[in-house]
Amino acid sequence: MFMKTTKIFLLFIAMLFAVAFTACGGGDGGGGGGNQPPVDSTPSISNLQYSPSSATLNQGGGAITVYGSYDFIDHEGDLNGGFVTIKVYDQNNYLTSNTSTPFTGDITGITSGTLGGPVTVNTTVAGIFRFVLQITDGKGNKSNELTGIFTVTVS
16 A cells, blocks of 8 residues: 555656746746846947058048948847947047938848958058947937047058
8 A cells, every 4th residue: 555655656746847947937928027137229349450550641642441340239139220329529628520321231130240341541641540339229219338449650
């Protein structure tokens, strides 16, 4: 009798664990119960790279092309309709340029990757220039800023 009771008890415990583990976790809810944290809709950028990082005065007849890239994360994938802003400051911290360029191509639904392209840089003024890069998604959410330095030297 003890052996039969023990087997029934162990079977009951095994079933209890099976039900407990089946009921826990997994699944995506699907019911909109409000338990899911909201998706962070603010894009973020990192890993700014560009080349060249300097030029000589009047190089390229007064302007050269700098190629840059950066990584992005946008959990909502809504960069389409957004833009890239680059602000340039001189060594006295005066804003010398503020350019916003719309994203090109269809990037709807893309949540991460690398973006970049060419930028024309003025070489007619010598100095150390700081630039700030930021992206804005299609809903107007602004990313963090990345900063770089570009130097124009007298040869």
